[in-house]
Amino acid sequence: MQFEHLIASAIMLTTPILLAAMGGLINRRAGIVNIGLEAKMLAGAFVAVIVSSATGSWIIASLAAALAGAAIGWLFSLSITRAGANMIVAGLGLNILVAGVLGFILSWVYRSSGTLRLPDVALLPKILPSGLEFVPLVGPALAMLDPLTLLAWMTTGALPFVLASTRIGLWIRATGNASEMARSVGLQHLTIQDFTTACAGFFSGLAGAHLALVSLGLFNEGLTSGRGFIALAAFYFGRDRPITTAFACMLFGALEAAQIRLQLEGLPPKLIGTLPYVMVLIALVVVSIQAQRKSST
Amino acid sequence: MVNVLVRSLDIVLPLLVAFSIAAIVLLTIGENPVEILTLMATEAFGNVRRFAATLSASTPLLFTAVATAICFRSGVFNVGVDGAFVLGGLAAIFIAFKLPASLGAGLIPLAFIAAAVTGGFWLWLPGVLLAKYEADEVVSTLMLNFIAAGISGYLVNGPLLSPQSGNNVTPLIHETAELERLMPPSTLHAGFIIGLLCIIAYWIWCRNTPSGFEGAVVGQNPRFARAVGISVPAIIILVMVFSGVIAGFGGASHGLGQMHRFSDGFSPGYGFTGMAVALLARNHPIGILFGAVLFGALASAGTTIQLFSNIPLDLVNIIQGTVMIFAVIEAARLMKNRRRQTHAV
Numbered sequence: 062m063q064f065e066h067l068i069a070s071a072i073m074l075t076t077p078i079l080l081a082a083m084g085g086l087i088n089r090r091a092g093i094v095n096i097g098l099e100a101k102m103l104a105g106a107f108v109a110v111i112v113s114s115a116t117g118s119w120i121i122a123s124l125a126a127a128l129a130g131a132a133i134g135w136l137f138s139l140s141i142t143r144a145g146a147n148m149i150v151a152g153l154g155l156n157i158l159v160a161g162v163l164g165f166i167l168s169w170v171y172r173s174s175g176t177l178r179l180p181d182v183a184l185l186p187k188i189l190p191s192g193l194e195f196v197p198l199v200g201p202a203l204a205m206l207d208p209l210t211l212l213a214w215m216t217t218g219a220l221p222f223v224l225a226s227t228r229i230g231l232w233i234r235a236t237g238n239a240s241e242m243a244r245s246v247g248l249q250h251l252t253i254q255d256f257t258t259a260c261a262g263f264f265s266g267l268a269g270a271h272l273a274l275v276s277l278g279l280f281n282e283g284l285t286s287g288r289g290f291i292a293l294a295a296f297y298f299g300r301d302r303p304i305t306t307a308f309a310c311m312l313f314g315a316l317e318a319a320q321i322r323l324q325l326e327g328l329p330p331k332l333i334g335t336l337p338y339v340m341v342l343i344a345l346v347v348v349s350i351q352a353q354r355k356s357s358t
Numbered sequence: 359m360v361n362v363l364v365r366s367l368d369i370v371l372p373l374l375v376a377f378s379i380a381a382i383v384l385l386t387i388g389e390n391p392v393e394i395l396t397l398m399a400t401e402a403f404g405n406v407r408r409f410a411a412t413l414s415a416s417t418p419l420l421f422t423a424v425a426t427a428i429c430f431r432s433g434v435f436n437v438g439v440d441g442a443f444v445l446g447g448l449a450a451i452f453i454a455f456k457l458p459a460s461l462g463a464g465l466i467p468l469a470f471i472a473a474a475v476t477g478g479f480w481l482w483l484p485g486v487l488l489a490k491y492e493a494d495e496v497v498s499t500l501m502l503n504f505i506a507a508g509i510s511g512y513l514v515n516g517p518l519l520s521p522q523s524g525n526n527v528t529p530l531i532h533e534t535a536e537l538e539r540l541m542p543p544s545t546l547h548a549g550f551i552i553g554l555l556c557i558i559a560y561w562i563w564c565r566n567t568p569s570g571f572e573g574a575v576v577g578q579n580p581r582f583a584r585a586v587g588i589s590v591p592a593i594i595i596l597v598m599v600f601s602g603v604i605a606g607f608g609g610a611s612h613g614l615g616q617m618h619r620f621s622d623g624f625s626p627g628y629g630f631t632g633m634a635v636a637l638l639a640r641n642h643p644i645g646i647l648f649g650a651v652l653f654g655a656l657a658s659a660g661t662t663i664q665l666f667s668n669i670p671l672d673l674v675n676i677i678q679g680t681v682m683i684f685a686v687i688e689a690a691r692l693m694k695n696r697r698r699q700t701h702a703v
Binding site: 146149155158161162167168294335350353 | 383387435437487491492493494496497498500501502504505507508509511512515516627630633634637669670672673674675676677678679680681682683685686687688
């Protein structure tokens, strides 16, 4: 594999992590740590394959995946905001519940254990002409560019502005930073939290659609393989800032792309796979020590 | 009186909702829920052999639920029991196949000690990070689970790979290191009794020791705890290490009693099922025993149901996930007081 192709696959592998991380980031800014990204991603992938096969349209499939994710996210949010559930446990429970429901449907409706292959699944199109492949360095990456990757990066680019300078961004930040105050000035802070959790579900659903429709066109129970948690790792690592989080996502995506190569060099893939988690652990310690210093001075 | 009612509702509600959802799922696929659930109950408790299978399936959960409860009752949100279980199990199995078989049954205590040290160290780490630097324990323990899976996956595919077999497994442990089967041919083994001892030890620790009392105070009101001179950081580290030791014991028991070797998928999420048990039991030892048996019954009956009536085993996951979500929903809040705001973790 040449360097150009490594870049291309790194970008492709970054997209689902980036989408889910942006959703989770918005959610955390409003004060909810979303452990259930994985569940919504998995549900999104499942819905995307079914709808894509039924309609032959990647747009409808992606939209359906996003809406399925948003619906799950909204219900999940209600359990936290209206019924006082602990968000961590509810998130872990959601992951188990959704995996259970999907597995059940898979084996009952489709009589298959683990994998769903359907006919005529429309994959994500390439938006740029394939002639670009011969551009040096970024050629293959450009030629492989799909609409959801573009959307992911556009979202990343727009998010700092949305959070900093729009009304809804202000509401979200106010809810997360000072929920008492947000309430006292008349903001519906629970509704805002529900909205952001639905957002997180929306983007995680899209992430799932990307995983399912970018090249394989099938669903597998292990398709997400912890990417929801990598996304969580990314916005913790990026301290909820869109641009830094995007860098973390790119790093994790590149790591995943390089994994196959490093394996050939004799490095154990299982250990390389733990690197994102180790990095978050280190980042967590560094951030906590800094915060302590700040508060003690 | 009202308080007692609300508290029992807290325990009954999650089960009620979970089984209602299971019933709805069964209705949707055209099965009679009463029939299937009765069948499951018979499969789980119908005769001595089946009951033994249920207890066997509940054995790992006794450990992981106690390990979770130790931390939860002190307000420490440790979700890393699964990782400590896996690495503890691997350490025990390593001792039990690596050391000479001539050590005989002496291998068993050595293996348990290795598991306890490994598990204890593994959760000591996030304990110190939380106590010293206030590093969020949810994130650190969550990450440590993945790291534990990576390390064990690497070891069983590389340095500890069995030379005789293909992928992902260590050699079998020496027969002398196997925990005794209590009721052959069922797989129920002496680990169940060790699990019961852990529950009793946890109970005694909660009720009769200073650190157990201090742990409860820290859980209920950390500011008060600090005010009366309890060292909150010391308690945090202590409960984390205890949790790791018990989780390690669980791994050792599962390894020496059930699996007899380490393979990928050593824990199909025992740590998280244990969490569901601890939440349902509200950290109470008796509740943990019943909760573990309930989830053991679901797992063992679920497998049979899948075989005989084609109903996917995933039904068990649906029930478990629902129990977890509804176990943390504040039932009382649903009925009244809708204006109170949520607290961030």
